[in-house]
Amino acid sequence: MPTRRLPWVIKYRPKRIEDVVNQDKAKELVIPWIRSWLEGRPRKKAALFYGPPGSGKTSMAEAIAHEYGLEIVEMNASDYRRASDIERVAKVAASQRGLFGRGKLILLDEVDGLSGLADKGAIEAILSLINITKNPIIMTANDPWSPSLRPLRDAALMVEFRRLTKTMVKRVLRRICASEGIKCEEEAIDFIAERAEGDLRSAINDLQALAEGYGVVTLEAARTILRQRDRVLPPYEVVRRIIISKYAWQAKRAANLTDLAPDELMQWIHENLPRQITHPEDLWRAYEALSRADVFFGRIRRTGAWDLLPYAVELMTAGVALAITKDMKSKYRWVKYSFPQKIQLMAKTKEVRAIRDEIAEAVSRHIKTSKRKVRADVLPFLTVIFQHGDPAYAAAIAIGLGLGDSSIKYLAQERAPQIMKLVAAMKRELGKIEREEARRREEVKKERSVTKPATEEVKGAKKEEKEKGKRKRRKKEKPAGRGLDAFFKKG
Template identity: 50%
Template sequence: FGFRGKIILLDEIDGISAIADRGALNAVLDLIEASNHPIVLTANDPWDPRLRNLREQCLLIAFKRLPKRAIILMLKRICEREGLICEYKALSLIADYAEGDMRSAINDLQNAAAISRNITVEVVKPILARRDRQYTPFEALRNLFFSKYAWQAKKAITSTDIDYETMMLWIAENLPYQYSDPEDLWRAYEALARADVYLGRIKRSQSWDLLSYVFDLMGPGVVLARKTSKIKWVKYSFPQKIMLMAKTKEQREIRDAIAKVLAGALHISSVVAKRDVLPYLRIIFNENPAYAARIALGLNLTESMIKFLTPKRYREVLRELAKLKKQA
């Protein structure tokens, strides 16, 4: 366009480590605010909860897998330029195995051309193989719900780039969008619930041989639950539980810090402190700011802890706390 400019490209932003690269994501947010140049971020998993603040500042552009027709047209163009004689069925077979990956299709065509200049089904079939691909949650859900056989459903949930616990949340969140019949929905959630039971047993007993049952119930169990619902294209949603956990992370960290302080002062466990002490402490802080200030002074609670315990009256508690400190 007659204009030479600069862009800032940060590749695989989701590869930033929360420990080794501490503060890196905040630095990227500062860069977005300060830079006069366009900033492009690439990610394999843009839905990582750690990237929530970045997602809110960015325009998401998804790079989807290429349709089969586009791959066949490109392969035909390459054949014409290279002087290859190509059967349409052979190119169609290559495109099927490529699964939307143009580079895989071109590599397969190149391998076939090394054997013969006449590209036929008989030539390409022996050299083609299904690749072990990692699918996004959206692709995995699509493959799962559109499965016709049990092995397809199981492959769909074991070929994704997220762990099986997160995949279970994705399935639970999107089942109502895909299954319209209440009976189908009940059977699907029943299978998912049983998968969760097995997962709990695995965690308690470390019996990882039970994991195959988890996959059978999450995949084939959910798919075979459908009897009358018609499969249609729907827009899948990100699990609300993960979003809620990300939004409340800071609050949960403050709660755990208070529980740790109480556990040390009262010689109890943090679990007991959260369950049995924290609710009553909140009542005291909401009802009696003067007495709450004395507790805060004794436990050396921070301002954020006081605000967590009484969001509406924390200023009163802080004033009383300041008076106590002056008297001391």
């Protein structure tokens, strides 16, 4: 019996930088950066490799170490929370490379495991590591965009790793087949690559499972063995898949690929929908579906009726995906997703909550509903209008509700400057009109005081007229004219 073979993902790991495929842009950033370190004048002390799983981030770090003769000192997710591990690495980081000693490369793998509030300490520890280090630090992350990772993003050279193309995945698989001397059906390779969706690690693992389990790599074997296994994906990836689904079943299946609770997943969809989808009608329909899902969640929470869950999930997945009909292209754009506000807010300052409250207060006064309802049902639409609608319309709303700059910034985000400018312009315009009216009023008054001096008699007559007018108005549904109009007509 042959001994258990080495996992192919390790056996075929890139040894040199040139073996890392499909990541030329990343190399263009990384090679000068590591050189700058070796020449003793690094601009950034750390680099953050980010991108989908199985795209070569860890491999690249290892290839760099190999190629430049550096010794890797590694730390990963389970170590960050132990002070002793951090200390161990910090000591290495701070030590200057001896005359004959090998240089070190510090690899902090998967730092996005550290996103919770509880990990604040660990993030601070990494930051001070970056400050004191005399050796290059490479961090990796699938999703580097959570707010708590911000300090790390700021401190590091950001290097994006692209999802591998299917062609590239197939090429690597074929190469492995050749070097292992196994016959692989082209259809099987295609099947595996399709399933892997750019994750080369999972593709290689699938290939090995087939080759060792079946002895052959055929489409039939692939279908039999590989169907069951589903993978867990990061939240933003699941949201992306739900949105790009063409069919209801695809969207529902995507929702199974996460370990988020369903209502948390809904927060993610809710937050990122307007980033991906821009056509107002599409957005409207998608938010309709989401808000109905939310009603179900509310009922489930209140009554514990878990049998309603499938409806909620159906609405927030298939309901959202199929709502997009006007601008199909927007589904496939690459956009950065972000953490749900609702979850983010808990970590954020009170300030943001105060702003939301202020807006909710203003709106609820206008449409006479509770602030809570406004926050849940109206604010999302307002953000859509401010971020994607007609800016002039948004500005008019801002004036109508008397929103201040901070509220506009909150609602419009990047578009805030544009809308604030429009608000200022409209206010100037309104001011002009008001001043003009006041001026005319003043003129008419003057004219009258010249032509008809107000004697007691006239005053009395006027009073009577006024009373009559009031009575008339009460009877009639529509007065002939009111306010300024009436004033000018009489004059």
